[in-house]
Amino acid sequence: MKPSESNPRFRQDVPQEMARLDHRDLRDDEFWRAIPAYAQLSRDEFNDYRFQSRNCVTSLRKLQQVIGEKMDPAFYRDVEEGIVRSTMSLRISPYLISLIDWENPYDDPLRIQFLPLGSQMREDHPELRLDSLAEQDDSPVPGLTHRYRDRALFLALDTCPVYCRFCTRSYAVGLDTEDVEKVHFGALTDRWQEVFTYVESRPELEDLVISGGDVANLKAEHIEHIGMRLLDIEHVQRMRFASKAPAIMPQKLITDRAWTDALIRVVEEGRVRGKEVSLHTHFNHPVEITEITRGALEPLVQRGVIIRNQTVLQRRVNDTPNTMQLLVQRLGWLGVKPYYVFVHDMVRGVEDLRTSLQTAIKLEKQVRGLTSGFNTPNFVLDTMGGGGKRNVHAFEVYDRNNGIAVYASPAVRPGDLFFYFDPIDELSPEAQDRWRDPIHRASMLEDAMQRARDCE
Ligand code: SF4
Structure with a gap:
């Protein structure tokens, strides 16, 4: 006798929402060929990280060359106005460009995150500050924020493979824009030495986040140098390398084997010494996850690398229950722990992206219970002025x-x-x-x- 016949709780006519397995349907077509500039590229050519890095869209002119007549002059004028008013310089990978729905770019969740449109921008909140989390107030040496007792944030560099409109560190990350002259933290080993000396001098520091910028832009030998140097400090027990590459340029992990192998070597050396080294990444929407993503992350998962995700809650990007649920389930399916959903920081020039706190509270209720607790993100808010992360309900x-x-x-x-x-x-x-x-x-x-x- 089948369970479904003996116990009504195991009915075969599972309710529609329980039977849905959409999160396992990862895109595997040659989607980039719909973009005029990439139409002739083979899978191997498109999946080469050097092609992705060298062909990022960094200006209106480059966007026009890539997209061509898919969009009309009014759209391009809108982009031009958006770029002038943005606090972040433009840099979008071919991977992202190819995943945008150019039939409806105004509502597309990837376009909204990376390509500003003047018509959609809103006036900043009057209480907003450029460094809203006051990271520089808690910075004992350049490029290190030590706010929480046992952990610190090491800004190893100030560049990224792409630039997100909503970057919390728009005060430092990327090139200067018409609107913002930035504080710069270059990838300089002399500056890093000051950071290592400070960490050595503070025995309470057990946990380091190595971020920036994005560690995807560090050379393989720099990943290894920073990782091994910090592992050598006896009181450092945990270390997280932060990179958005899995979400916006997964090709980096597939074809820059030296970089991926350096990261894995640090993780494995940490394990030998009884220390945890993990990768923190940043997916915001389920369409960012394709079979290419799975190919990029699988070798890390197989080698036991812990991967956690931090999502930023954004208006019209991921602020509906269906989208957030699908994202959480898809991450879990890939072996990525959905660690945090952050209420959007008070960042200049992106008021159109922020949601109310109430939206976060409602979404949290819709997500909790969907899957195991250890695969359920904490919905948090980083308070303005340096109070750190708080649970949205608190x-x-x-x-x-x-x-x-x-x-x-x-x-x-x-x-x-x-x-x-x-x-x-x-x-x-x-x-x-x-x-x-x-x-x-x-x-x-x-x-x-x-x-x-x-x-x-
Ligand atoms: S990848 Fe991270 S640090 Fe870089 S621009 Fe995006 S949010 Fe900022």
């Missing part, structure tokens, strides 16, 4: 009418309180008026702060 006060949340962070900054603000264009017309009036604005902030103090 606010002291959340004034939904005016879009003001206040968080405490006793383990990081005892006694201090930190704000987060919903995008003003999502508030009621009356609340938007209150934000426009400086006297009202000051009293709303003071009122929220007072109510948070009363909670303590």
Whole structure:
């Protein structure tokens, strides 16, 4: 007797939503051939990371050469205005260009993340700052942020294989733009030596994030040098290399074998010494994951490399239950742990991408229970001004009418309180008026702060 016949709970007519296995359907066609400039490329040519790096779209002119007449002059004028107003320089890989739906680029989740359109940009929130997380305030040596007691962020370089419109480190990452002159952290071994000396001098530091920029732009020997140097420091127990390459240029992991092998050597040396070395990556939407991605990650998974993902919650990109659920399931299917979903930081020039805190709270409820707890992301918010990450539900006060949340962070900054603000264009017309009036604005902030103090 089959289980379905003996027990009604094991019915074969599984409800539609339980039977869905869409997350396992990874794109495996030669999708790049739809782009005029890539139409003649074989699979091997398209999957060569050198082709991907050398052919990134870095200007309007290059975009026009690649896409050609797929788009009309009005679209290109919109892009031009977006580039002028952006805080990040343009750099988009052929892989991403090929995955964008050019029949409807205005609503495409990849276009929204990487290619700015002036018509969709909105005024920044009045409380926004360029370095909204105040990373430079907690920087004892250039390129190192030491905010949490036992861990630190090492910005090893300031370049990436692509540039995301929404980068939290737009104060430092990438080239200067018309709008922003950046703080630069070049990949310089002398500067790294200062970082290693500082880490050695702080026995409480057990955990290092090596980021930037993106470690995909470090040479293989630099990955090994940094990794082995930090493993040699006795109190460093954990280390995470942060790279967006699996999401935006998986070819890097497939065809730059020296780089991938260097990373694996550091992971394996760490294991011998009883230390954890992992890879942290950054997928935001399920369409970023194809069979090419699986080919890139499988060798790492097979060698036991722990891969965790950090997603940024973005309006019209991944702010619906279906998209977020599909992303979480697809990551799990690939062997990537969905570690965090971050509420969008208060970053300049991307107000169109931010969601309200309420959106994150609702999505968290839709995702929890979908799969095992260890494969379920924590929905967190990095508080403005240096309070660190807080669970979205852990606010002291959340004034939904005016879009003001206040968080405490006793383990990081005892006694201090930190704000987060919903995008003003999502508030009621009356609340938007209150934000426009400086006297009202000051009293709303003071009122929220007072109510948070009363909670303590
Ligand atoms: S890859 Fe990371 S560091 Fe680089 S631009 Fe994107 S978000 Fe910023």
